[in-house]
Amino acid sequence: MKKKRIVDLEDELTNVQKRIFDTSKELKSVYDISQENKNEIRTLEDELEKLGVPIERNYFSTKNQLQGIQVYSEKYFQRFSIEKEVLKEIANNSNLLPNLTKLDYSIAVLIGFTGFLIDLLLVKIPKDTTYLNKYTQDGSELTKWLRSLGINEEGKLNKFLSNLEENTKVSYDASTSRAFESYDGDVSGFYPKTHRLMSLGHDPFFGLIFSLIDICNGSISLIDAKGQIHYIALENFQSTPFYDKAMAPLIWFGHLLSDVCTKMGIPIPGWGFTQLLQFGSFGEKDRTVADLTRWMYLNGYDLRHFTTMGTVPGVIELFTRIYFKYSLPKEELVSPAYAKNLKEIHDHVRLQKLLFVAHSVATSGNVLKIMLHQGNPLAFNTAELIGFINQSAKMKKIYTREKTGEKVIKVRKTINNKWDNM
Structure with a gap:
């Protein structure tokens, strides 16, 4: 019909x-x-x-x-039929997705390869380790330097952070199950080295929400090693002053800041939720995903190393945008407003394509890095993976975007050209 x-x-x-x-x-x-x-x-x-x-x-x-x-x-x-030409133009989406030149692809691949080299030579793994008791692997010098910040020669927090820790006591900082002996549930794998990973108030991103709940209610919200979610009210914090409740966001930030420079540090944003992933079988000990991510945290995979890993997507974004800026064609002095709008859209698409190619190369390089480290999960670059996923989502949005306005402009050009040539 x-x-x-x-x-x-x-x-x-x-x-x-x-x-x-x-x-x-x-x-x-x-x-x-x-x-x-x-x-x-x-x-x-x-x-x-x-x-x-x-x-x-x-x-x-x-x-x-x-x-x-x-x-x-x-x-x-x-x-010759104008309508056929117009309908053909409307159906042709390739004109709305500008292709990259050979130079564009070459530069994007080169930037992605640079990201891979930074990942391999600078990011490395959190600290020196002997993986599987037979592979000696060097840790990142940058992460090592970050770990030296905020502490003195004896490895203790400096005076400022020490005072901050003392003045920002919170209920969710309980480090052993002794703090809630009256609790009926069984909290698996909860001890001083893992309490910041499991306590959701210590999360650098989602922690603000859980810390407000815990500070106002004198409780601790956590996910244990078996993936069980616990909400435990602590007797010692049931009479929290109203002032502390009102200042809860600042208390959370101050406490978080004091924990960053400790030996275990604080987890990567969202890393605590990986304890819900109770599936998989990896390595000689058949670890689940939750066991693996917990092992990674215990071996230095914290916010400081996440900062180090962030140098890879950071370099890719910086270099790609610099190349994009200096490779833009000069704008015509006299150009209709609709043509300028279309150019801006196509320039944006081109930039996102360049970034996608560069992140794809760097992410592929990270897979190679893991292989070179004998499959050591500590070589996994979470920051670059997030960058790649984010860029993939942007590319999907570009391909599925509403193109009516752009098509109208392209059709208008086609009609004008056809009538001029008649």
Whole structure:
């Protein structure tokens, strides 16, 4: 069934074509008749002259006017159809997704490869380790330097952080199950080295929400090693002053800041929720995903190393945007507003494509890095993976975006060009 349209270009143009065809055909007939009449008049004039009748020949030149008459056949209109061209342009999305040049691809791949080298030579793994008791692997010097901040030569917090820790006591900082002995549930794997990973108030991103709940209610919200979620009220914090409740966001931030420079540090944003992933079987000990991520945290995979890992997506974003900025073609001095808008959209698409290629190369390089580290999960670059996932989501959004406005502009250009060439 033919789809109804508000303005049926096909029917309108067909009618116009038919009228042009009929009119041109009639003009040709008139032209032929006038030629016959003209010939007959000349024959009569010739005969009159033979009889001695004086004749004054005075013709208007119609040669140039009549020679321009042309009959447009139906085949002519089949050879060219504006609507077909317009519909073809509307259906063609390739023009709305500008292609990268060979230079663009080369630069994007080079930037992604640079990210891989930074990941391999600078990021490395959190600290020196002997993986599987036989592979000696060097840790990151940058992470090592970050671990030296905020502590003195004896490894203790400096005075400022020590005072901050003392003045921002919170209920969710309980480090052993002794703090809630009256609790009926079994909290598995909860001890000083893991309490910040399991206590959701210590999360650098989601922690604000859980810390507000825990500070106001004198409780601790946590996910244990078996993936069980616990909400435990602590007797010692049931009489929390109203002032502490009102200042809960600042207390959370201060406590978080004091924990960053401790030996175990604080987890990567959202890392505590990995304890819910009670599936999989990895390595010689058949660890689940939750066991693996907990082991990674215990071996230095904290917020400080996450900062180190962030240098890879950071370099990719910086270098790609610099190249993009200096490779933009100069804008035309006189250009319609709609053309400028279309150019801005296509420039944005080009930038996102460049970033996607660079992140794809760097992420692939991280897989190679893990292989070079004998499968050590500590070589996994979470920050770059987040960058790649984010860029993939942007690319999907670009391919599925509403293109009506862009198509209207492209169609307008096509119509103008076709009419100009007629």
